[in-house]
Amino acid sequence: MKRTTSAVALVAASILGLTACGGGDDPLAGDTGSESASGGGGAIVVGGADFSESTLLAEIYAGALQAQGIDASTKLNIGSREVYLRALQDDSVQVFPEYTGALALFYDDSYDGTDADEVYAHVQEVIPDDLTVLEKSAAEDNDSLNVTQETADEYSLTTIEDLQSVAGDLTLAAPPEFKERPQGIPGLEEEYGVTFGSFRPLSGQAIVQALANGQAEVANIFSTDPSIAENGFVTLEDTKKLFGSQNIVPLVRADRADEVKDALNAVSAVLTTEAIADMLKQTDIEKKDPQEVAQQFLSDNGLDG
Amino acid sequence: MIGSLLAWFTDPANWSGDDGIPYRLWQHLWYTAVTMLVAALVAVPLGLWVGHTGRARWLVSLANSVRAVPTLGLLLAASLWLGPKLPGDLAYVVPSIGVLAILAVPPLLAGTYGGIGAVDPSARDAAYGVGMRGRQVLWQVEVPNALPLMMSGVRSAVLQVVATATIAAYLGLGGLGRFIIDGIKLGDYAEAAGGALLVALLAIGLEGLLAFVQRRVVSPGLTGRAVGGSRNDDEREGREDPADATVDLRTPA
Amino acid sequence: MDWLSSHWDEVVQLAGDHLYLAGIPLVVGLVLSVPLGWMAKRWSRAYPVVVTTTGLLYTIPSLALFVVMPLILGTQILDPINVIVAMSIYTIALLARTVADGLKAVPDHVEQAATAMGYRGLRRLVGVELPLAVPVISAGLRVAAVSNVSIVSVASIVGVAQLGNLLIDGFNRVIWGELITGIVATVLLALALDALIVLGSRMLTPWQRAAGGHP
Numbered sequence: 001m002k003r004t005t006s007a008v009a010l011v012a013a014s015i016l017g018l019t020a021c022g023g024g025d026d027p028l029a030g031d032t033g034s035e036s037a038s039g040g041g042g043a044i045v046v047g048g049a050d051f052s053e054s055t056l057l058a059e060i061y062a063g064a065l066q067a068q069g070i071d072a073s074t075k076l077n078i079g080s081r082e083v084y085l086r087a088l089q090d091d092s093v094q095v096f097p098e099y100t101g102a103l104a105l106f107y108d109d110s111y112d113g114t115d116a117d118e119v120y121a122h123v124q125e126v127i128p129d130d131l132t133v134l135e136k137s138a139a140e141d142n143d144s145l146n147v148t149q150e151t152a153d154e155y156s157l158t159t160i161e162d163l164q165s166v167a168g169d170l171t172l173a174a175p176p177e178f179k180e181r182p183q184g185i186p187g188l189e190e191e192y193g194v195t196f197g198s199f200r201p202l203s204g205q206a207i208v209q210a211l212a213n214g215q216a217e218v219a220n221i222f223s224t225d226p227s228i229a230e231n232g233f234v235t236l237e238d239t240k241k242l243f244g245s246q247n248i249v250p251l252v253r254a255d256r257a258d259e260v261k262d263a264l265n266a267v268s269a270v271l272t273t274e275a276i277a278d279m280l281k282q283t284d285i286e287k288k289d290p291q292e293v294a295q296q297f298l299s300d301n302g303l304d305g
Numbered sequence: 306m307i308g309s310l311l312a313w314f315t316d317p318a319n320w321s322g323d324d325g326i327p328y329r330l331w332q333h334l335w336y337t338a339v340t341m342l343v344a345a346l347v348a349v350p351l352g353l354w355v356g357h358t359g360r361a362r363w364l365v366s367l368a369n370s371v372r373a374v375p376t377l378g379l380l381l382a383a384s385l386w387l388g389p390k391l392p393g394d395l396a397y398v399v400p401s402i403g404v405l406a407i408l409a410v411p412p413l414l415a416g417t418y419g420g421i422g423a424v425d426p427s428a429r430d431a432a433y434g435v436g437m438r439g440r441q442v443l444w445q446v447e448v449p450n451a452l453p454l455m456m457s458g459v460r461s462a463v464l465q466v467v468a469t470a471t472i473a474a475y476l477g478l479g480g481l482g483r484f485i486i487d488g489i490k491l492g493d494y495a496e497a498a499g500g501a502l503l504v505a506l507l508a509i510g511l512e513g514l515l516a517f518v519q520r521r522v523v524s525p526g527l528t529g530r531a532v533g534g535s536r537n538d539d540e541r542e543g544r545e546d547p548a549d550a551t552v553d554l555r556t557p558a
Numbered sequence: 559m560d561w562l563s564s565h566w567d568e569v570v571q572l573a574g575d576h577l578y579l580a581g582i583p584l585v586v587g588l589v590l591s592v593p594l595g596w597m598a599k600r601w602s603r604a605y606p607v608v609v610t611t612t613g614l615l616y617t618i619p620s621l622a623l624f625v626v627m628p629l630i631l632g633t634q635i636l637d638p639i640n641v642i643v644a645m646s647i648y649t650i651a652l653l654a655r656t657v658a659d660g661l662k663a664v665p666d667h668v669e670q671a672a673t674a675m676g677y678r679g680l681r682r683l684v685g686v687e688l689p690l691a692v693p694v695i696s697a698g699l700r701v702a703a704v705s706n707v708s709i710v711s712v713a714s715i716v717g718v719a720q721l722g723n724l725l726i727d728g729f730n731r732v733i734w735g736e737l738i739t740g741i742v743a744t745v746l747l748a749l750a751l752d753a754l755i756v757l758g759s760r761m762l763t764p765w766q767r768a769a770g771g772h773p
Contacts, residue, residue: 075636077726078717082492083635092636176490201487202477204730213389215396287733373704373748375711377722378741381729471619472712485622494629501622508617
């Protein structure tokens, strides 16, 4: 009886013990974020979506906050806008890198402004009271429709409008949310009269592969994605600015804005589209760590404290 | 929540076309059927051979450790490796079905091998005693006696494939998993829950069908029905001693 | 394995998180399965009810359960507790029947002898029936452990960090070293848990190792 109890206790204890020490610091907090000296105010969790650029921006924001002595960590790979906005509102994360145009449309689906400042002002008007945006950066990353050189030649495509007559025979590859979003398939139909024959909902790398290997003729790839240049894809011009202005901007909880605004506005001041594109080349093509690339960016710009 | 779920089910738009429930259901069934066929082509002959000859038992242990491989990881790796080499839809279907089939082999193999192993030795002896040769013993005595456990393995495998096929939707495969993945991405939880419910219903339906088949296919001598049902009223139908349960417990998605 | 050597810390951290998310439900699930399994064995009418219900729970696809949990529990959307509760449900779904079958496999005459010796009720359950059921239960627990480790990696799709993150990032940025590390690490974790359970089971059943000569 004694042996039984002690054996049971041993097994249970070892499982629990392994999980406790393996879990290291509280596994309920952010993942692979780094530690830092504690500054004023509580911990900040910077969220990121499940694509490289979002991860990169999250690391940059977190790094900048840490440099100012704030205990910042990251929570990456959060599925989609609809999910991470909930995370912001239920305080699982406090900061999130966002895009002005997408935010404006999300909260006001009839909005069609395209000027960068106008869009930014509109965002401030329409977002819920518990959230706020800090200063926007000059860096932009828009949706873009891309085709292979062969497809462009075959159908003489240079702009999205050129797709009008042929789209019915073509397949579009894009993230699943593209189907419903105003800037997505509905917008293409309304603004450009472009209706695709079929739609392949895919994630991340699979979209690039689909375009490169022929599972789709047109693909929605973010404009800063280095795979466009890597694969020689042709970006179709968005003449009607359906994809609008998409300046990168930190979306934060209103009640934490004061703590983070200095560090993050400093980042926005130096963030450019070229810098982003270059950093993405390092993470996606050269396979460097987003955290390292982010740190390099911060120190190049004197933001690493 | 229940309200929006019901709304999703009653929306006629969800019942027609390529995105509709019937089409996705059919796709899912098709994937399951093809996967089971491929897996059975490997697992059943192998299981019969190992069980009958008693050789290469390490194959069964190896197959069991395959259960430890994460489905998502294998799917991503197969897709990355094979995708670029295949045209059109095959780029999604082949890696997915390949991986699903690999993961369906362990329960099938365990069921087949375990079934043969659980055959009453006296039945086998009697068969040899009346002059039957190896192959005759296998097909006329061992397999019929092993059927209950083999069917158990089939049922486990089918359940597992139906569930794991939902993950393949992350990589572009169709089927009921599309509702779940797309629902998650869009934050449309009615769609995600609807998809989940459909998968569960499909699994239950198939399970019921297979249970029926099992009852028809397994000899009444084994189930005790012919002897007037003096056995316990629980699920012992044709099952061997539950203490022998090293076999055919399921691994889900 | 260049990738692994330069990312060792990260992998260990994620492995720890993974173990936490897969292991806690094993313990919770086992503890909750014992009363359930006992009820199913004790009252023959309860058996099919327990088996069918747990079978039903099992058919719910993991991804969907992870997503729906926050809505049911009212927790924050990214809270790992959602994963832990979902995994516990799966564990119970696997183990309730196993526990019942294990208890049923205890021969009647042993039960009766124990009662005759004065073991009754809970004491008999804990002192005689459960120990004898250990081989069956531990076989089920091993399967539950391995499958838990595999399912938990799916949680990366909903943003809960563990080894599955290596799979998704490795796929997205096409870093084979990361993807393979993710797969291998998960397999090793599963095998380690499996070995731990076998060890525990052997320690709990010394009579199976007795080399004969003991009555």
